[in-house]
Amino acid sequence: MSEPTSIYADNNATTAVAPEVAAAMQPFLGPEFYNPSSMYEPAQGVAEAVGRARQTVADFLGGVTPREVVFTSCATESNNMAIFGVAAAVPARKHIVTSAVEHPAVLEVCKEMQRRGYEVTYLGVDRHGRLSTADYVRALRPDTLLVSLMHANNETGVVWPVGDWARIAKETDPGIVFHTDATQSAGKLSLDLTGELKHVDLLSFSGHKMHAPKGVGALFMRRGTPLRPYMLGGHQEESRRGGTENVPYIAALARACELAREHEADMPRIAKLRDWLQEELSRRITHLEVNGLGVERTPNTLHVSCHFIEGEAMLYDLNRYGIYASTGSACSSGSLEPSHVLQALGVPFTALHGSIRFSFSAYTTEAEVRRIAEVFPEVVANLRKMSPYWDQKNNLPRETGPA
């Protein structure tokens, strides 16, 4: 078997645009350029294409009503729209429940809400990323406006029972709006907003995590959800999000949703590759922590922390072998602080900076994963040879290193 030249294992960051998706965009980058709001016939064809795309996305979300789907530019926009929009519509309530491990697109918005006088409860997680339902229940208050809890975590892949939490919120008080950021689960887990997720009011996701290009996302908005739009200026999206429709990208998102349903059937294979790599790395590398161990995770994500070495150095070395992955270490983020997710998980400080995330897609092959299993232990061993915290002679952590 020939060695792959480059291995892309960073699909939680973004994905390759699928050829089918690129093809679906083409007509709208060419002859079908019209504004869907225009009255003449060719423009009406474009409007119909947007309508079909909306239907496809609605089907992808478990057969919701197409008008419950609002196209946006990305999941960050969807999250902003959800949180700011609900707050603007229901000014009487001033409390938000979220978690300490949300994506910045939720976390930063919640911090801004605090500056605007809201109270925010940031629920913590245990060592493997689980959030206690009892903690969640206790956090709900009579003035709770909104719950925003992610479906799957971008770093660890840990999946949360948001369907059940949404039910609990509604049984506590139907006035509580439940939002979930499903950016990391869309395309990997089924999103059934008429079944398992039927109590969820708002759900955000993005195209580029599921083989559409960057620059398109959607917000599912259940009928009747109080939400005041903030992107004003046009009647598009039922006046809930003004701006001429990004038709090629909307067509791309719809095609990606169709593709995702095909890829869903492939997810057990991906999960098997992930589980195999997890076992292989655990066997070959000592002092390795698997984050999210024994917890339901998205099938494509493996997140590990290696004691006594630094993540960015690992990435750099992997790069030499053409392997592309991601780390939550401080050096890579530009903020000098390790990822808030790893801190919330309570990863031991000796491993906090040595984290790496491999994330696969339906296009990942067994040969690629085997290659990672071969290369990564070497990378770790090499870096440990250089680490002042590692006893090279005995291949063990040193008892005393630089403080």
Place this chain on the structure above:
Amino acid sequence: MAWQYSDKTKQIFMDAVQGKPGTHLGEIENPDGEGQHGSIVCGDAIKFTFRVERNEDPLKDVIVEAKYLTFGCTSAIAASEALCTLIEGRGLTPIEALKITNQDIVDFLEGLPQQKVHCSVMGAEALEGAVVDWAQKRGVDLAAQGVRLTGAGADEDEGRVVCKCYGITEPYLRRKVKELNLRTIEDIVSALKAGGMCGACRYAPGGLQDILNETWGAGEPAPTTVAAAPVAEGEMSPFQLYRKIEQVIDETVRPVLQSDGGDIELVDIKGWKVYCSLKGACASCMGAARTLQLIVERSLKDQVDERIQVVPI
């Protein structure tokens, strides 16, 4: 869904459907006044016609016959029938007939469910349309007679469409919100249907909530539904209530579950909501949620308070 109609509403509906003498289903040929309201798209519509006994002075025309064709539910038909009964053969001139309001129709029907108030509004709107039609045919200048139109047909109601599903304009909404004393979005949906289909106009800028706020002021914070369990005289304090709930779970519920190898954890209590999770053998049982609902809720309702609701977690 079974609506709570008054006996009178039900009777009027039955009589109308069976075409009993004295009912008004039908259409007058060459009517002196004809008014319509609603559309098939909106789910209900009325066509209302009347005939007058003409006088040399059109202002002394008297309505002698009124009929309707209505597409709609029980209360839409009953409201149409009520409208005709209130108008016909009472010696009313068309201008006098305008004094009949939707509230008169509601009173005649001995009340309408909140969700059905729009049926009576529909009748009043159709009446006004018919009077306008009559005035045109008879060359009466309604404005000169001091008549201020209030329905959807009034000129002043042309304006920005707020509810696109039902084609309802901003001036009309603003006027009706005041006239009918509509205080919440639910009130508007019930009375005017605006915002009742897709709901996109409810919280949109310039939408229903804004119109309500501008009319009545932003108002007091909306009451929330989870209040602490209210303590009336002679009732338990929250502390006593929680103690009692715990006691019932410990003494009645837990032993039953434990006999099946399970257990129960009381996680939280908010107002009348009791949050429990099942542990052990019960947790994996398919009927777990139902077990909780049946055993726990029944026990707590019987032994503590009927208002208690169990939320399984």
